Amino acid sequence: MRVINFNAGPAGLPQPALERAREELLDFQGTGMSIMEHSHRGKEYEAVHNEAISLLTELLGIPSTHQVLFLQGGASQQFAQVPMNFLTPETSADYLMTGVWSEKARDEAKYYGQSRIAATTINADKRYTRVPKQEEMQLDPAAAYVHMTSNNTIYGTQWHTFPEVGSVPLIADMSSDLLWKPIDVSKFAMIYAGAQKNVGPSGIVLVIIDKGFMAKGSTNIPKIFRYSTYAENNSLYNTPPTFSIYLCRNVLAWIKSVGGLPQLERWNREKGELLYGMIDRHADFFRAPVEKGSRSYMNGVFRLPTEALDETFVAEAKKAGMVGLKGYRSVGGIRVSMYNAVTVDNVKTLVAFMEQFVKKHG
Amino acid sequence: MRVINFNAGPAGLPQPALERAREELLDFQGTGMSIMEHSHRGKEYEAVHNEAISLLTELLGIPSTHQVLFLQGGASQQFAQVPMNFLTPETSADYLMTGVWSEKARDEAKYYGQSRIAATTINADKRYTRVPKQEEMQLDPAAAYVHMTSNNTIYGTQWHTFPEVGSVPLIADMSSDLLWKPIDVSKFAMIYAGAQKNVGPSGIVLVIIDKGFMAKGSTNIPKIFRYSTYAENNSLYNTPPTFSIYLCRNVLAWIKSVGGLPQLERWNREKGELLYGMIDRHADFFRAPVEKGSRSYMNGVFRLPTEALDETFVAEAKKAGMVGLKGYRSVGGIRVSMYNAVTVDNVKTLVAFMEQFVKKHG
Ligand SMILES: Cc1ncc(COP(=O)(O)O)c(C=O)c1O
Ligand SMILES: Cc1ncc(COP(=O)(O)O)c(C=O)c1O
Ligand SMILES: [Mg+2]
Ligand SMILES: [Mg+2]
Ligand SMILES: [Mg+2]
Ligand SMILES: [Mg+2]
Numbered sequence: 001m002r003v004i005n006f007n008a009g010p011a012g013l014p015q016p017a018l019e020r021a022r023e024e025l026l027d028f029q030g031t032g033m034s035i036m037e038h039s040h041r042g043k044e045y046e047a048v049h050n051e052a053i054s055l056l057t058e059l060l061g062i063p064s065t066h067q068v069l070f071l072q073g074g075a076s077q078q079f080a081q082v083p084m085n086f087l088t089p090e091t092s093a094d095y096l097m098t099g100v101w102s103e104k105a106r107d108e109a110k111y112y113g114q115s116r117i118a119a120t121t122i123n124a125d126k127r128y129t130r131v132p133k134q135e136e137m138q139l140d141p142a143a144a145y146v147h148m149t150s151n152n153t154i155y156g157t158q159w160h161t162f163p164e165v166g167s168v169p170l171i172a173d174m175s176s177d178l179l180w181k182p183i184d185v186s187k188f189a190m191i192y193a194g195a196q197k198n199v200g201p202s203g204i205v206l207v208i209i210d211k212g213f214m215a216k217g218s219t220n221i222p223k224i225f226r227y228s229t230y231a232e233n234n235s236l237y238n239t240p241p242t243f244s245i246y247l248c249r250n251v252l253a254w255i256k257s258v259g260g261l262p263q264l265e266r267w268n269r270e271k272g273e274l275l276y277g278m279i280d281r282h283a284d285f286f287r288a289p290v291e292k293g294s295r296s297y298m299n300g301v302f303r304l305p306t307e308a309l310d311e312t313f314v315a316e317a318k319k320a321g322m323v324g325l326k327g328y329r330s331v332g333g334i335r336v337s338m339y340n341a342v343t344v345d346n347v348k349t350l351v352a353f354m355e356q357f358v359k360k361h362g
Numbered sequence: 363m364r365v366i367n368f369n370a371g372p373a374g375l376p377q378p379a380l381e382r383a384r385e386e387l388l389d390f391q392g393t394g395m396s397i398m399e400h401s402h403r404g405k406e407y408e409a410v411h412n413e414a415i416s417l418l419t420e421l422l423g424i425p426s427t428h429q430v431l432f433l434q435g436g437a438s439q440q441f442a443q444v445p446m447n448f449l450t451p452e453t454s455a456d457y458l459m460t461g462v463w464s465e466k467a468r469d470e471a472k473y474y475g476q477s478r479i480a481a482t483t484i485n486a487d488k489r490y491t492r493v494p495k496q497e498e499m500q501l502d503p504a505a506a507y508v509h510m511t512s513n514n515t516i517y518g519t520q521w522h523t524f525p526e527v528g529s530v531p532l533i534a535d536m537s538s539d540l541l542w543k544p545i546d547v548s549k550f551a552m553i554y555a556g557a558q559k560n561v562g563p564s565g566i567v568l569v570i571i572d573k574g575f576m577a578k579g580s581t582n583i584p585k586i587f588r589y590s591t592y593a594e595n596n597s598l599y600n601t602p603p604t605f606s607i608y609l610c611r612n613v614l615a616w617i618k619s620v621g622g623l624p625q626l627e628r629w630n631r632e633k634g635e636l637l638y639g640m641i642d643r644h645a646d647f648f649r650a651p652v653e654k655g656s657r658s659y660m661n662g663v664f665r666l667p668t669e670a671l672d673e674t675f676v677a678e679a680k681k682a683g684m685v686g687l688k689g690y691r692s693v694g695g696i697r698v699s700m701y702n703a704v705t706v707d708n709v710k711t712l713v714a715f716m717e718q719f720v721k722k723h724g
Pocket of ligand 5: 371
C-alpha cells in the first residue's frame with residue numbers, strides 16, 4: 001500500500017513512472033540488462049537521454065536559443081558553479097533574497113567575485129514571508145546577472161510575476177517549482193533545478209541555458225565545471241547519472257501523457273486552493289505566515305496554536321496514511337509539499353483530515 | 363533473459379542487488395514509498411546511507427584515520443576538486459601518467475597550481491602499455507600530493523604494487539578497480555572512485571580520505587566543493603543521490619554475502635587467468651599490447667589480426683549473448699571488462715567462444 005507523500009524533496013514520484021522502472025529494471029526493452037547497466041555511449045541509453053531532453057523542451061516550449069543540460073552535485077553545486085562561470089573579481093552579481101536557498105546561493109558567490117543584495121524580504125525575525133515587489137528592487141544595470149529563487153521551499157513563498165531586470169541576464173533556481181505550470185523560458189538566461197521535487201530522484205540537476213549567455217562563461221576554470229563542456233557534448237562529456245536521467249524521462253513522459261503543463265497547472269491551482277481555502281476558513285488555528293500574494297502552490301506552510309499540536313498533527317496524519325508534513329528543521333510547524341506527483345485527491349484527503357483536526361483540537 | 367555484460371562502465375551489476383531493488387521499488391520495507399521518495403533526513407534513508415558506509419568500511423578495512431564520503435559529478439569532477447582543495451599557485455603536485463584518465467586528471471590541475479609529471483609510460487604511439495617501475499619515478503619530496511590511476515580502464519593496465527612516495531600524500535583514482543581485492547587503505551591520503559564499474563550505478567563517487575590530510579584543504583573555495591563539508595555532515599550537507607547510494611548498499615551487501623574481498627580476489631584472479639591464458643595460447647591471433655606485469659584484472663585488451671575481424675568478433679559474441687566487448691573509441695580492438703559482477707562462468711563462456719573463434723578465423 002502506497003502512502004500519501006507530502007515530502008519536500010526528495011519527494012513522491014508519479015506511480016506510473018516508478019512502475020515502468022520496476023517493470024524493466026532487470027531487462028530494459030529486451031536488451032537483457034538494466035538501463036543502468038547500459039553504456040552511456042550506446043544507442044539504447046542515448047535514446048533515453050535524448051528523449052528526456054526533447055520531452056522537457058516540448059513541455060516547457062524551450063526556444064532554440066536555449067539548451068538543456070544535465071549536471072550533478074545538486075542545486076547547491078549550482079550556487080557555486082554559476083559564479084564560477086559568470087562572475088569575476090571585477091564584476092558584481094545581483095541577488096534577490098527570498099529565503100535560505102537565496103542566502104546559500106549568494107554565500108558561494110564571494111569566492112569568485114562581488115555580489116549585491118538587490119532586494120530582500122527578510123524580516124525582524126530573520127524569516128521571509130513574501131517575495132519582493134518590483135519597485136523594491138535596486139537593480140544594478142551593470143550586474144553580471146541577477147539571481148533569484150522562484151519558489152522558496154522552506155518558507156513557502158513563490159514568485160507569481162517574475163522580476164523585470166532589463167538587459168541583465170536573469171538566473172533562477174527553480175528547484176522546487178520547475179514544471180508546475182507553463183513559463184516563458186526566454187525571460188531567463190539560465191534556469192536550474194535539482195530534480196528531486198517535481199522531476200525525478202535526487203542526483204540530477206536540470207539546466208536550461210541561453211547559448212549566447214553560456215558562451216560568455218569563463219574558460220579559465222576546469223573543463224568539468226564549464227556549462228559549455230556539457231553543451232558541446234550533449235551532457236555526455238563524462239558519464240552522466242544514467243538511471244536518474246531515465247527516471248526523469250519516465251516522469252516527463254507521464255506529464256505529457258496526462259496533458260502537459262496546462263493540466264498540471266490546473267491541478268496545482270486546485271490543490272493550492274483546497275489547502276489555502278481550509279487554512280483561511282480556520283485562520284486562527286492554521287496560522288499561515290505567508291502574505292497571500294506570495295503563497296506557494298508547491299509548499300504550503302502553517303503552524304498550529306502550539307508546538308505540541310504541530311506534533312500531534314504530524315502523528316495523527318501519519319496514522320491516516322499521510323507523511324512528510326513536518327516543517328523544515330529551522331522553521332518548525334507544518335509544511336505541505338504538493339508537487340506534481342501529489343494528486344488533487346491526496347490534498348482533499350489532507351483537507352478533510354484538517355477539518356476533523358480543528359473540530360477535535362480547535 | 364539477462365545477457366553476459368562486459369561493459370566498461372556503466373557496467374553490469376550483481377543480479378541479487380538489482381532484484382532487491384526491484385522487489386521494493388514502490389514500497390521500501392513496508393513504508394509505502396520507494397527509498398528514492400524518502401527524505402534524505404529521515405531515519406529510513408539514513409539507515410541505508412550509514413549501512414553503505416559501514417559495509418565499505420568493513421569490506422576494505424578502512425582505518426579510523428580515514429572517512430568515507432559520497433560525492434557527485436563523476437570521477438571527472440574529482441580531477442578538478444582534488445587540486446581545488448589541495449593545490450595552490452605556490453605548490454606543485456606530482457602526477458604519475460599511465461593513460462587517458464591520468465592525463466585528464468592532470469589537465470584540470472593547471473587551474474589551481476603547478477603540476478609535474480613524476481613518471482610517464484607513454485610510448486612513441488602515444489599509448490600506454492605498462493605502469494612505471496619505482497626507479498623510473500622522479501618524485502618531488504615537496505609535492506602537495508602524488509596522483510595516480512590504479513587501473514587504466516582504456517589501456518588495460520593496472521598497478522600491482524603501489525608506488526612508494528615517502529611522506530607525500532598519495533591520491534589514487536580507483537574508479538575501475540576499487541573493491542577488486544583487499545588493499546591497504548592506510549597507504550593513501552585519498553582514494554576516489556566513480557561507482558559505475560565495481561560498486562553501483564553512475565552518478566555517485568566514493569571518496570575515502572585521511573582526516574588529517576583533509577583538514578589541510580583550502581577553505582577559500584565554495585563550501586560545496588570542500589571535502590570537509592561532506593565529512594562534517596556525513597555526506598548529508600545537501601541532498602545526496604539517495605537511490606544511487608541505496609544501490610551501492612545493495613552491491614556492498616552482496617559482496618559481503620559472497621565472502622567479501624578475499625573471495626572477489628580469488629574470482630577476479632581466476633577470471634584474469636582464464637582470459638590471459640587464452641590470449642597467450644594464441645598470442646599471434648589475440649594480440650595483447652600490455653606488458654605481462656602490468657596486465658589489468660579488470661579490463662583485458664587485445665586486437666585481432668584485422669579490424670574486420672575485431673568487428674566480426676564483437677558481432678558473433680553478441681549473437682552468443684555477450685555484449686560490451688568493443689574497445690574504447692580512441693583505441694579500438696577488443697576490451698573485456700571483468701568487474702566484480704562478471705562471474706567466472708561468464709569468462710569461461712567467453713573463453714570457449716574465443717577458442718571457437720580462433721578455430722574458425724585463425
Ligand atoms: C529551492 C532550492 N534550492 C536549492 C536546494 C538545494 O538542493 P540540493 O540539496 O539538491 O543541493 C533546495 C533543496 O531543497 C531547494 O529547495
Ligand atoms: C579510471 C577512470 N577514471 C575516471 C573516469 C571518468 O569517470 P566519470 O565518467 O565518472 O567522470 C573513468 C571513466 O571510465 C575511469 O575509468
Ligand atoms: Mg533538500
Ligand atoms: Mg527557502
Ligand atoms: Mg565512462
Ligand atoms: Mg586509461
